[in-house]
Amino acid sequence: MPIHNLLNDLPAAGAEEAFHTLLRQPGVKIERIVSFGQASPPGYWFDQPDGEWVLLLAGEAKLLFEDEGVPRDLRPGDWLDIAPHRRHRVDWTDPEQPTVWLAVHYSHLP
Template sequence: MDAQGLNLFDLPPAGGAERFDTLLTRPGVTIERIVSTGQASPEGFWYDQDRDEFVLLLSGAARLTIEGQAPRDLRPGDWLHLPAHCRHRVEYTQAEPATVWLAVHW
């Protein structure tokens, strides 16, 4: 088996769409890097995922709302466990420097 790696902070060029890079996938688990540059969930949209998600903010800043709760401001080092079907939305992501997330889905 070949080892593979990527520096999480080798970022795509500024501007453009939010970027999702799968770092590792195995039966039952996926690890991804998400690079946000000012994106947010569309008005009225809620994520309602079939799998649990652990998300860690590595850089930048974001605001996330879990249904029924007050919005949470996130800074580097902040993390959340979002159980399956925990409805949530991204209210804001910092564009510069880019907001970088590490997400683990299982």
């Protein structure tokens, strides 16, 4: 089995973020997301039914939660566990370099 590196073979910058599913199993999906200056559309809030653990691997980003007034600045190594239905948005990603995220989407078990 080959060794993979999340920071290699990054897609070229484009108008959309690039999503690559790394693993999908019952109750969990792991994906690499590469942003090139994208942000959530004005007024749009993610409201996901599952939890999401996210780690910023490269670049910089600002993540805003609806129940907080100020965006959180994220730098490489920063991670958050976002509870289901906690409304949030990507407020900013660095347009000068790729911002690479590792996202683990998971279902809450009863």
